[in-house]
Amino acid sequence: MARFLPLLITVFLAGVFAVALLTGGAPQPPDVMLSRPAPAAPISGLDDRLLRTGTVVVNFFASWCAPCAEEQPHLLTLAKTKGFRVVGVAYKDKPAAIARWLEQHGNPFLAVGHDQDGAAALEWGVYGVPETYVLVDGVVRYRHVGVLDENTLKDAILPLAKPALPEEQ
Amino acid sequence: MMRFVVCLMMCLMFSLPAAAVLPDEVLGDPALEARARMLTREIKCLVCQGESIDESNAPFAADLRRLVRQRLSAGDSDVQVKDYLVARYGEYILLRPQLGVHTLILWVMPFALLAAAAGALVRHQRRMRAKEEA
Numbered sequence: 001m002a003r004f005l006p007l008l009i010t011v012f013l014a015g016v017f018a019v020a021l022l023t024g025g026a027p028q029p030p031d032v033m034l035s036r037p038a039p040a041a042p043i044s045g046l047d048d049r050l051l052r053t054g055t056v057v058v059n060f061f062a063s064w065c066a067p068c069a070e071e072q073p074h075l076l077t078l079a080k081t082k083g084f085r086v087v088g089v090a091y092k093d094k095p096a097a098i099a100r101w102l103e104q105h106g107n108p109f110l111a112v113g114h115d116q117d118g119a120a121a122l123e124w125g126v127y128g129v130p131e132t133y134v135l136v137d138g139v140v141r142y143r144h145v146g147v148l149d150e151n152t153l154k155d156a157i158l159p160l161a162k163p164a165l166p167e168e169q
Numbered sequence: 170m171m172r173f174v175v176c177l178m179m180c181l182m183f184s185l186p187a188a189a190v191l192p193d194e195v196l197g198d199p200a201l202e203a204r205a206r207m208l209t210r211e212i213k214c215l216v217c218q219g220e221s222i223d224e225s226n227a228p229f230a231a232d233l234r235r236l237v238r239q240r241l242s243a244g245d246s247d248v249q250v251k252d253y254l255v256a257r258y259g260e261y262i263l264l265r266p267q268l269g270v271h272t273l274i275l276w277v278m279p280f281a282l283l284a285a286a287a288g289a290l291v292r293h294q295r296r297m298r299a300k301e302e303a
Binding site: 031032033092117118119121122123124125127128 | 229
């Protein structure tokens with residue numbers, strides 16, 4: 001038995017590395033923001049009260065971000081879905097460029113906040129665009145890093161639908 | 170030849186990893202700036218692989234460097250700055266894992282392995298000696 005120990009250890013380690021290689025990719029930071037209230041730091045152009053009731057999808061995007069255009073159809077779908085409101089936060093971008101980009105790709109946003117120096121993004125724990133947060137009554141319930149896809153929408157976001165309070169609608 | 174070797178050794182001795190800090194980021198107070206440098210060396214640039222924000226040229230790293238210096242200037246302690254970042258990005262943002270129940274394996278494993286290896290070595294030697302004496 002002891003004779004095969006080195007072989008066993010080698011096979012075990014090879015297995016560990018193979019699993020890490022095949023399933024890994026770049027490590028994703030943990031979602032520390034989950035179950036916490038959305039950051040209170042104000043974002044210019046965005047009314048904080050908008051984020052505190054019902055289900056709100058907060059999408060960090062930029063006109064210079066090519067993958068952002070890819071997920072725009074999903075955001076447009078969400079904006080039309082009952083129980084969802086979608087707001088955008090433009091990351092390190094110029095208002096004119098954003099207006100042009102939204103005209104070109106469609107505008108799902110009820111309001112667009114401007115985070116020109118990226119300070120608000122740091123407050124939210126964002127590390128790149130696109131990144132999407134789903135708030136339910138002001139609490140972060142879901143976070144997606146990267147481009148939204150059909151499955152994420154169906155499995156993770158759509159079940160979180162909740163209309164805003166009547167007086168807000 | 171000797172001179173060349175000495176020169177090469179000196180070059181290697183004094184070559185430190187290049188910092189990415191831009192002149193306009195540097196704080197006026199040298200003591201505070203030194204603290205900022207120490208601190209940013211321990212914070213991971215999340216969009217790069219295995220680089221601290223002190224070394225990285227990524228815009229994201231520059232943002233974080235600015236944030237660290239802002240907080241230090243506002244009177245935060247080193248621990249407060251780290252806690253601030255950990256609250257937003259998780260412990261993942263620290264290059265050196267903190268000692269805690271969840272990281273115990275990580276910290277204890279090398280010593281445990283070393284002890285196990287030493288134990289095996291001692292046992293092996295005892296057995297050899299016993300064989301020689303027999």
